[in-house]
Amino acid sequence: MIEIKDLHKSYKMGSNSLHVLKGIxxxxxxxxxVAIMGSSxxxxxxxxxxxxxxxxxxxxxxxxxxxxIKNLNETKAAQYRNKFLGFxxxxxxxxxxxxxxxxxxxxxxxxxVGRKERLEKSLKYLDQVGLKEWxxxxxxxxxxxxxxxxxxxxAMAAEPKVLLADExxxxxxxxxxxxxxxxxxxxxxxxxxxxxxxxxxxxxxxxKRIVHLKDGVIIEDKKIKQVRAEQYV
Amino acid sequence: MFDIERWxxxxxxxxxxxxxxxxxxxxxxxxxxxxxxxxxxxxGLQNGIEQEFKQDAATSVWVWPGVTSKEYKGLNPGRRIQxxxxxxxxxxxxxxxxxxxxxxxxxxGGITVNYGKEALVYSIQGVSSxxxxxxxxxxxxxxxxxxxxxxxxxxxxxxxxxxxxxxxxKVETPVGEFIExxxxxxxxxxxxxxxxxxxxxxxxxxxxxxxxxxxxxxRVNNMSYTLPPMENFDEAVAQATKFKNELRSHLQxxxxxxxxxxxxxxxxxxMEEAKRYYGLTGNIKLFFWFVGICTIIAGVVGxxxxxxxxxxxxxxxxxxxxxxxxxxxxxxxxxxHEAVFVTAISGFTGLIFSMGILEILGPNxxxxxxxxxxxxxxxxxxxxxxxxxxxAVAGFFxxxxxxxxxxxxxxxxx
Numbered sequence: 201m202i203e204i205k206d207l208h209k210s211y212k213m214g215s216n217s218l219h220v221l222k223g224i225x226x227x228x229x230x231x232x233x234v235a236i237m238g239s240s241x242x243x244x245x246x247x248x249x250x251x252x253x254x255x256x257x258x259x260x261x262x263x264x265x266x267x268x269i270k271n272l273n274e275t276k277a278a279q280y281r282n283k284f285l286g287f288x289x290x291x292x293x294x295x296x297x298x299x300x301x302x303x304x305x306x307x308x309x310x311x312x313v314g315r316k317e318r319l320e321k322s323l324k325y326l327d328q329v330g331l332k333e334w335x336x337x338x339x340x341x342x343x344x345x346x347x348x349x350x351x352x353x354x355a356m357a358a359e360p361k362v363l364l365a366d367e368x369x370x371x372x373x374x375x376x377x378x379x380x381x382x383x384x385x386x387x388x389x390x391x392x393x394x395x396x397x398x399x400x401x402x403x404x405x406x407x408k409r410i411v412h413l414k415d416g417v418i419i420e421d422k423k424i425k426q427v428r429a430e431q432y433v
Numbered sequence: 434m435f436d437i438e439r440w441x442x443x444x445x446x447x448x449x450x451x452x453x454x455x456x457x458x459x460x461x462x463x464x465x466x467x468x469x470x471x472x473x474x475x476x477g478l479q480n481g482i483e484q485e486f487k488q489d490a491a492t493s494v495w496v497w498p499g500v501t502s503k504e505y506k507g508l509n510p511g512r513r514i515q516x517x518x519x520x521x522x523x524x525x526x527x528x529x530x531x532x533x534x535x536x537x538x539x540x541x542g543g544i545t546v547n548y549g550k551e552a553l554v555y556s557i558q559g560v561s562s563x564x565x566x567x568x569x570x571x572x573x574x575x576x577x578x579x580x581x582x583x584x585x586x587x588x589x590x591x592x593x594x595x596x597x598x599x600x601x602x603k604v605e606t607p608v609g610e611f612i613e614x615x616x617x618x619x620x621x622x623x624x625x626x627x628x629x630x631x632x633x634x635x636x637x638x639x640x641x642x643x644x645x646x647x648x649x650x651x652r653v654n655n656m657s658y659t660l661p662p663m664e665n666f667d668e669a670v671a672q673a674t675k676f677k678n679e680l681r682s683h684l685q686x687x688x689x690x691x692x693x694x695x696x697x698x699x700x701x702x703x704m705e706e707a708k709r710y711y712g713l714t715g716n717i718k719l720f721f722w723f724v725g726i727c728t729i730i731a732g733v734v735g736x737x738x739x740x741x742x743x744x745x746x747x748x749x750x751x752x753x754x755x756x757x758x759x760x761x762x763x764x765x766x767x768x769x770h771e772a773v774f775v776t777a778i779s780g781f782t783g784l785i786f787s788m789g790i791l792e793i794l795g796p797n798x799x800x801x802x803x804x805x806x807x808x809x810x811x812x813x814x815x816x817x818x819x820x821x822x823x824x825a826v827a828g829f830f831x832x833x834x835x836x837x838x839x840x841x842x843x844x845x846x847x
Contacts, residue, residue, distance in 0.1 A: 254839070274755070274761045310760075
């Protein structure tokens with residue numbers, strides 16, 4: 201599903217440049233649930249942003265679902281994101297003046313799905329994350345865990361090939377974190393490919409594979425036995 | 434533009450960001466409002482001044498004698514100039530080609546006027562038959578003095594409309610009534626109307642009668658002329674100036690007045706005066722335009738500012754939308770669509786509101802030199818379009834920049 205080869209990325213900080221990713225080689229199969237771990241500054245978020253086409257790499261190859269991702273301009277990137285990718289962010293990134301339902305419907309708007317169908321579909325996904333009753337509420341009226349579940353519903357509504365989650369539990373307490381992870385596991389059970397960036401070992405243990413990043417290189421890549429989040433909920 | 438989904442999205446955004454929309458709209462609407470009101474009053478001022486000049490025939494030229502202030506050909510200064518029939522007639526012959534209407538006038542003083550037992554305190558003026566056209570007096574009843582009256586020294590009088598309402602209010606019409614001037618009965622033959630009340634408080638009698646009956650000799654108090662109409666304003670002014678100069682030099686010669694002694698003989702041309710006022714209204718109009726354009730610029734700057742802030746405020750939202758698959762052009766389109774929609778609605782609101790005020794209040798404004806302020810609809814519409822365009826341009830650049838920046842940077846914006 202995802203294949204990257206020799207990926208490099210550096211940031212210019214004034215006169216010196218900061219080399220963040222120093223040749224990443226890595227691939228993900230369909231249906232995997234991968235945790236990308238590492239301390240802050242290890243380059244894990246940068247890697248995820250490049251995978252999500254939110255940021256450009258300096259060099260290296262990236263193939264997503266058989267499509268080579270290169271020479272991206274913003275228009276093309278937007279197309280790919282809309283077609284292939286769903287995002288879940290640490291800070292939720294919901295549009296604050298839109299209701300939960302409208303937030304979920306937004307990627308469908310950009311897929312040019314009609315209004316009626318859009319709202320029906322969104323309601324279905326909101327139901328899946330257990331927030332059907334909250335459909336008309338604004339993000340400010342929801343708790344952190346609820347907001348993240350809306351964000352997950354939004355990411356899933358577009359039916360992406362890959363779900364990318366950047367510290368999805370970073371702003372949540374541990375009980376809510378496990379609820380969110382439970383939801384992510386269930387989505388994964390349906391066959392969706394999911395990548396999670398996290399620095400919390402307990403969250404990483406709930407995935408099926410852990411990739412360790414340190415100073416811009418992968419130092420460890422192992423498959424693990426998944427801990428189900430259900431038991432903590 | 435006719436994408437129904439886009440419209441829904443924009444109405445959503447507007448409905449949920451009422452304050453922002455209101456402030457944008459307010460600055461646009463007030464800009465248009467102020468401009469239209471200003472332009473309206475500029476026009477009103479011009480109308481008002483034009484109105485003032487309609488009182489007398491636009492091409493009239495008047496001659497008033499005065500007192501000499503310069504020694505000339507052995508004659509002392511301080512000499513009072515007296516015009517006579519001779520001056521009047523020779524002038525007429527000399528300048529015959531350039532004259533349309535002519536009239537001498539004499540003010541009859543030291544007399545009493547009675548209507549029945551009522552004493553009247555109106556001025557009596559002896560004029561010739563063509564004076565009606567020079568003064569631009571309209572006959573509302575009867576007729577004006579005619580040539581027959583003049584050569585026959587008829588004892589007839591024409592009264593102003595105000596005199597009719599004040600004095601002849603008990604009879605159906607003053608025409609046919611008799612008034613006594615110094616005991617001599619004069620038959621009222623007509624009623625005239627003028628633009629101003631005070632010009633309707635005169636009684637005109639034939640100049641020949643005034644001179645013979647009231648001991649006027651051959652004296653004339655002033656002379657007045659109108660010139661034939663010309664095709665355009667500039668030609669008319671040139672004609673008036675030429676006529677005025679010729680008339681003045683002729684009279685100065687026959688009356689032995691120094692050529693540069695302006696106080697001794699005043700020749701006044703309405704046309705030249707009008708030109709000065711037209712120039713003035715032109716300048717005033719220019720000034721109003723200047724202020725109006727400054728207002729519009731202020732409006733444009735205001736709209737630009739708001740658009741900048743709106744885009745800045747929405748940077749994160751733009752990032753989110755892009756992460757969800759919005760293309761840069763759809764972002765730019767959305768922001769511009771909203772900006773154009775809001776400026777258009779509020780611009781036209783301001784326009785309708787201000788034009789409504791001008792329409793309702795305009796005709797009721799009674800101030801000197803301001804008459805029926807109104808505004809050219811085309812001009813008003815173009816200003817609205819300019820503001821809309823300005824709003825779109827002002828919104829475009831920040832929107833374009835926001836749409837172009839790396840999505841991740843837009844998302845990080847707080």
